[in-house]
Amino acid sequence: MTDTTRKQAAPCGTWTSPITAAVVAAGATPLSQVLLDGGDVFWLAGRASEGGRNTLLRNRGGQVDELTPAPFNARTRVHEYGGGATLVADSHIWFSNFADNRVYRLDRAGSGEPVPVSAGGDERWADFVLDRAHRRLIGVREDHSAGGTYPDNTLSALGADGTVTVLVDGNDFYSSPRISPDGTHLAWLSWDHPRMPWQGTELWLAEIGEDGTLLDGRLIAGGADEAIVQPEWSPDGTLYFVSDRSGWWNLYRYEHGVVHPVCPRAAEFGGPHWVFGNSMYGFRSAQEIVCTYIEDGVSQLARLDVRNGHLTPIATPYEQISELRVEGDTVALLGGAPTLAAEIACIDLATGQRNVLARSIEQLPDVSYLSVPQSIRYPSKGEKTADRTAYAFYYPPTNRDFAPQPGELPPLMVIGHGGPTSMAASTLKLATQFWTSRGIAVLDVNYGGSTGFGRAYRDLLKGQWGVVDVEDCVAGAQYLVDNDLVDRERLVIRGGSAGGLTTLCALAFHDVFKAGASYYGVSDLKGLDADSHKFESHYNEYLIAPKESADRVYAERSPINHTDKLHRPMIFFQGLDDKVVPPPQSEVMVSALRARGVPVAYITLAGEGHGFRKADSIVRTLEAELYFYLRVFGIPVPESLPPIDIENLAA
Template sequence: MTTPEIAAYGAWRSPITTDLITSQTIGLGQIWLDGEDIYWSELRPSEKGRNVIVRLKDGEVSDVTPAGYNVRTRVHEYGGASFLVVNGTVYFVNFADQRLYRQSADSAPQAITPEVAKRYADAIFDHQRQRIICVCEDHSVTGQEAVNTVVSIGLTADSTPQQLVAGNDFYAAPRLSPDGSRLAWLSWNHPNMPWDGTELWIAEVQADGFLGKAEKIAGGREESIFQPQWSPDGTLYFISDRTGWWNLYRWQNQTVEALTEITAEFGKPLWVLGMRTYDFESSDRIICTYTQEGIWHLASLDTKTKQLEPLPNPDTEISSLHTTPGKVIFIGGSPTEQTAIVQLDLASKQLEVLRRASEVKIEAGYLSLPQAIAYPTSDGKTAYALFYPPQNQDYTAPVGEKPPLIVNSHGGPTAAAGTSLDLSIQYWTSRGIAVLDVNYGGSTGYGREYRQRLDGQWGIVDVDDCVDGARYLVEKGAVDGNRLAISGGSAGGYTTLCALTFRDTFKAGASHYGVSDLEALARDTHKFESRYLDRLIGKYPEQQQIYQERSPINFTERLASPVIFFQGLEDQVVPPNQTEAMVTALRVKGVPVAYLPFAGEQHGFRQAENIKRSLEGELYFYSQIFGFELADAVEPLRIENF
């Protein structure tokens, strides 16, 4: 065994390169079961961020989506649930035109919706009436807010969608009962987001295919319903946070009945459509997943006895769960394994990996394992985070040196730090830079009360929790208090910019398509989030002063730390003008600033060369600001005023 080389933190050579991350890693998305065949979607950075449907049939894996097509819907801008499969025929949304296509085994994709400004998602198949039922988002009227409905679509070319449900601002999860006689769906209205309050409705499907009188059976402005689903025997199940925690319920005999009553979250914030945390192995058995203290668990629930029993599984992060009799298929990951599509045999308890996000194997000596920490916050509460110390078996730091720290503020802001192996985190730790992935107040996984810590306090609670986390590690002697950086994307970018502007803890920062002007965001963003700030900040323009007081763009005179900005030029969530205004202000003030815009990218980067450039650009930026030599050559970037 070789003796580790002594080198400064940040200057360690790592086998975890940007080429390895981008060219040999894919994103695993939606799963769909069609008989014995398993389908899933793959996001491929090496193909310009194209999404491809893949099929596992008779032990062979093959691409279904032909070249020139990108399977991705833009409903709510974040999409999700972009395809379904029925007896080998695939129906999918193509990103370029947002039309719904039919693709059979022996023919090329054929559009079945008109060429108009409508988007489709979260589709199911109505076998009795040979049609598709899905969410529709109509952008055809210029200058007006998009209109969301539930529609039915025929299977022939250029079918005219028929409206089934309308009148609410948003819809999700249209689900038919097994006999096709009833339709259930979720709806909600401004200013709520789906994790704030949704309603669960059902209606009879009439002989002509339209719906009879609708009945609300659960939910409201202060109750979030997630994943309604019919059991094989025709009972409607769903997840509700009416107790403060997302637990499982069912509606039977006109009554709502709790199936689980534990301090755990079976649900997730519905940022993307089609999310699933449970499924029916039979009418008497549900296979489900839930999170406690940031760790996801797999379990079996007896629908008669309500007994919840854990299932053996090494994964700590689980999503997109589906079942067939005797088997469970899901996307799983752990601190030592990247996400993979996994199949669990319920009889033998054997796990089989069907597809990995990456076939790259990283030696354990290069991997930093997350350490769950809890620490006191400025408002007298407790915040949570995952701490990743530097780790590289080939290096050790000089005696007495402490590592730089990057505090990661996740997006959402109601998302959560994941526990599966993330090479973009290991990219830093294997070079000698510590990472703190913060689940600040407002994050999911700790109950409704913890989510609501952010109500009216965005830009305060999240910032304090990030600052307090960094200070906690400094006080413990784990990191260098003079080399603290903060980085985040989207809402996490806003937290980053607020921390750099209104606090003096961090010496540098990186904003990935982050919000800098809350007023601009309130006036100029897409429908799904257009009233999100009502709860996080206050009503606009009635509480305009608060918006102005919490917008970093208005206080650039307070910002003295260097910042690097990354921005997709086709971003409809946080438009480029927000980032460009911030860059201009810092440029004029004389603060060191760097800006990397990316043509062809939306909200979040999907193209390999842009993911590579943003990672390497951020590393180069920190090396210049914190004064450490890089072990590998990285393309320089211009840092103005430096």
């Protein structure tokens, strides 16, 4: 136990911490798309020092090798958010390269240079499977060559010679093509505007003819109000999938034309399809599934007997699990916990042994500098919305060397996650510990609309974006104030993308927060519709209002129309290459605040899109945000912190 009597009393926000912005930028390696094949484990690792390049790594017998040399970047922009950029099967690896949109083939042994297979250019690919019988890949193809408002999405085949064959078209979106073990059937998901895939998708099944065409395609599950994710074939050729038809994303199987529930439970065995390739279950055998599921925002790992629906827990140290792959007795996953940053691990089900193959942070700070979050639930409501319970993770300030001055309560940073159909998790994030180790408390909010709490909770945001999410953030801050945990005069709110709208609405329509930070945030809902890419081009019809009434609601809810209500200091961060929330969304807001004399700072980053990947960008934004808060709250600024220009601050 730390001896608090030896701690130095200092103003919150000024505590010296080993978790610097440079440590945050250099220490976190994004890990994604875990694959397991033939005993080898593969994954993508982001290289912030190389401009955010994704490279494919392989662990074979404890030795890790890099398979995609620089400058290859295993990343795709299908649906703009990408995912599903790599496939490992038999003796080859295929990956989509970000720079030229071409699909490349690589010898699995890692020898030789990658060989281009597709034309690239205006043609993007994701979510591949290997059709061995016809010596081709089947995947999601997004064609931007027509020059229309939006690209054309199809389910297509890519031959070894680069020949493209469209297999299914006519829907706005496709995902998850999966070939049966005997190679005779193909299952896939599709959906159409205005739905997003977590609102409603359709599961289709077709035979694969001898010539490779699809025959007798038929809808077997799903619809406008049923969201299906992750169809998979069991070893015995039974089709499984995850559906939220019960109100929770649960497992089902399709047999002899009938859909059967596998394990009814008030838990989430699936998640929203923001990116391709997500996996939350896999088959140990035809009778046993290894799965991860979420209860009250925390992941569990278990074996599931498909004959009786019985779950047997598998002990792990993780509270967040994703990217789950299963091969025999081997389970590979991406896991994290409050004192464990995201890591790739293998579990041997026969022995229970767990081996960590890769860590997103190789050198963790001493645990005495880490804040362990408390999972809290609290009452929330609004003038026009019903009483409800909201959820969040509360991180108290923690630093073994410092304590608040006598009588001082810490400032609070409230974080509204992006998405907004996403989820705040408790996995160790140095970006959060950057603040808590300096004496600033953090509340990471799972507001109404968040994943992990069932469909009814997710649908709380229907027509209420900018309302329910804001109310839950405001209520969370007030809950901590009422419990004498934080200083009511030093409450700040920050968020990125959709969380940026939450931030701006909280400052415009409520008088609780004293400052805010918007990372590529939405300020003009109508402008977002005009600028948005295909995947999200109708999302606001669900989040805000149908088109016939949208203009009125947009005007009421867009912060850009209510700058007269903004009088709290704000800082904006914007990637100049952002195609999801383009720079004008920030620029119009900054100009309005500047003209009104409200303290404002604007930081732009060349070469960055929706989310910052470069190490120097991460350092610059964190240090600028800290400097901004210290200045506006009159807290002494360390000489080592680079200054930024804050307009109107004297006023």
